[in-house]
Amino acid sequence: MSAGINYSEKIPNNVNLSEDRTLQRALEQWQPNFISWWDDMGPDGSTPYEVYLRTAVSVDPQGWAQFGHVKMRDYRWGVFLNPGEKDRKIHFGDHKGEAAWQEVPGEYRANLRRIIVTQGDTEPASVEQQRHLGATAPSMYDLRNLFQINVEEGRHLWAMVYLLQKHFGRDGREEADALLQRRSGQEDNPRILQAFNEQTPDWLSFFMFTYFTDRDGKFQLCALAESAFDPLARTTKFMLTEEAHHMFVGESGVSRVIARTCAAMNELKTDDAKRLRAAGVIDLPTIQRYLNFHFSVTVDLFGADESSNAATFYSTGLKGRYEEGKRVDDHELRGQTYKVLAVQNGALVEKDVPMLNALNEVLRDDYIKDSVAGVERWNKVIDKAGIPFKLSVPHKAFHRNIGALAGAKISPDGRVVSEAEWNAKKDAWLPSGEDRAFVASLMGRVVEPGKFANWIAPPVMGINRQPVDFEYVRFN
Ligand SMILES: [Fe+2]
Numbered sequence: 001m002s003a004g005i006n007y008s009e010k011i012p013n014n015v016n017l018s019e020d021r022t023l024q025r026a027l028e029q030w031q032p033n034f035i036s037w038w039d040d041m042g043p044d045g046s047t048p049y050e051v052y053l054r055t056a057v058s059v060d061p062q063g064w065a066q067f068g069h070v071k072m073r074d075y076r077w078g079v080f081l082n083p084g085e086k087d088r089k090i091h092f093g094d095h096k097g098e099a100a101w102q103e104v105p106g107e108y109r110a111n112l113r114r115i116i117v118t119q120g121d122t123e124p125a126s127v128e129q130q131r132h133l134g135a136t137a138p139s140m141y142d143l144r145n146l147f148q149i150n151v152e153e154g155r156h157l158w159a160m161v162y163l164l165q166k167h168f169g170r171d172g173r174e175e176a177d178a179l180l181q182r183r184s185g186q187e188d189n190p191r192i193l194q195a196f197n198e199q200t201p202d203w204l205s206f207f208m209f210t211y212f213t214d215r216d217g218k219f220q221l222c223a224l225a226e227s228a229f230d231p232l233a234r235t236t237k238f239m240l241t242e243e244a245h246h247m248f249v250g251e252s253g254v255s256r257v258i259a260r261t262c263a264a265m266n267e268l269k270t271d272d273a274k275r276l277r278a279a280g281v282i283d284l285p286t287i288q289r290y291l292n293f294h295f296s297v298t299v300d301l302f303g304a305d306e307s308s309n310a311a312t313f314y315s316t317g318l319k320g321r322y323e324e325g326k327r328v329d330d331h332e333l334r335g336q337t338y339k340v341l342a343v344q345n346g347a348l349v350e351k352d353v354p355m356l357n358a359l360n361e362v363l364r365d366d367y368i369k370d371s372v373a374g375v376e377r378w379n380k381v382i383d384k385a386g387i388p389f390k391l392s393v394p395h396k397a398f399h400r401n402i403g404a405l406a407g408a409k410i411s412p413d414g415r416v417v418s419e420a421e422w423n424a425k426k427d428a429w430l431p432s433g434e435d436r437a438f439v440a441s442l443m444g445r446v447v448e449p450g451k452f453a454n455w456i457a458p459p460v461m462g463i464n465r466q467p468v469d470f471e472y473v474r475f476n
Pocket residue numbers: 123152153156217
């Protein structure tokens with residue numbers, strides 16, 4: 001198999017799709033349903049727009065992308081896998097040392113299907129969550145970035161649907177259909193994971209989401225890229241190269257909001273939230289509260305701190321740890337322990353549990369380390385402006401809804417607090433209705449090339465070396 005992608009077929013691919021007629025037919029039947037889902041749930045009102053998008057032309061690390069103006073519904077969604085590694089071996093769990101699987105072993109079919117469906121479900125969900133944001137884009141540059149992310153999440157759905165259709169027969173086809181039927185936030189048929197049923201109502205939420213929640217995607221994909229099921233490993237590796245841009249949009253987006261706020265603080269010589277809001281920028285404590293919300297909702301996505309499923313997924317070789325190959329242990333983890341948190345006698349305590357059962361927590365902790373690094377980069381922007389304020393990620397026990405800490409009342413600095421204290425302070429810790437209404441009040445559409453909404457600084461540079469005032473979207 002080559003790294004190049006065949007665009008001459010109805011479904012662009014680098015998996016020799018035309019050699020598997022049954023699969024090709026199944027995917028070609030699914031394709032119009034995907035397009036009609038896109039028409040219904042993709043970016044609202046965007047059908048006539050031509051957007052300066054990158055399209056994958058190869059899975060080579062160098063130069064896989066080609067840029068040009070395309071209508072999003074004509075985007076060439078397809079199936080792209082990283083090249084296989086010759087004689088790849090399973091490198092963790094009970095099957096360590098055996099050849100990686102090219103087909104799904106019967107005994108792991110149900111678990112693998114569940115893993116793929118759960119990952120696949122998040123992809124269209126985020127498109128649905130973001131579908132109204134185009135109406136309030138702070139610039140044409142940002143609008144283009146939103147759309148780029150949206151089409152790529154659509155492609156990630158294709159990536160998972162390919163695996164389902166190719167390897168899971170009739171069940172796979174049914175799951176592929178169901179992925180187009182669930183809807184983010186819909187009561188009777190919601191998306192599988194809670195963070196993907198929350199709203200993304202404004203652009204500060206969008207940037208926080210792409211920073212924190214797309215980063216959850218990165219960690220899940222990294223864990224799946226280790227899988228003994230080789231097609232899953234190869235698919236997720238290519239998805240990861242697309243994911244990097246999503247997190248860039250989040251990190252640079254928040255950074256630009258902060259830069260604009262700091263500039264206004266220095267102009268007005270004030271840190272008074274009221275005065276800053278009157279000047280049309282988002283005060284730093286509000287940014288901190290949004291951060292607290294998105295961080296806590298996202299760390300829940302890693303699942304229960306102790307989980308026998310996590311142990312099974314690892315031992316059977318379905319899902320590894322982040323950077324499994326770089327770790328120096330036995331890659332079986334039997335008899336090892338890991339610390340998880342619990343509330344005991346009104347205090348947070350650590351307890352040792354079997355590491356295999358704590359693998360969700362292991363991945364969560366790796367994710368947290370990675371998240372903190374970007375927050376430190378945001379702090380540099382504040383620091384450079386000479387403002388004595390520091391953003392921080394809240395304690396991982398704060399505002400949790402999954403696992404042993406679900407519903408516990410923990411402050412952002414990790415103290416167990418009373419119900420009364422929680423109620424008195426929650427509006428200082430999480431975005432209040434008033435915060436959200438204020439941020440919403442700033443959202444207005446700015447789409448003249450090179451113009452930016454007042455609450456956000458322009459980016460340092462444009463996309464693909466184009467100028468910042470490039471016509472990234474033609475509205476027609
Ligand atoms: Fe994705």
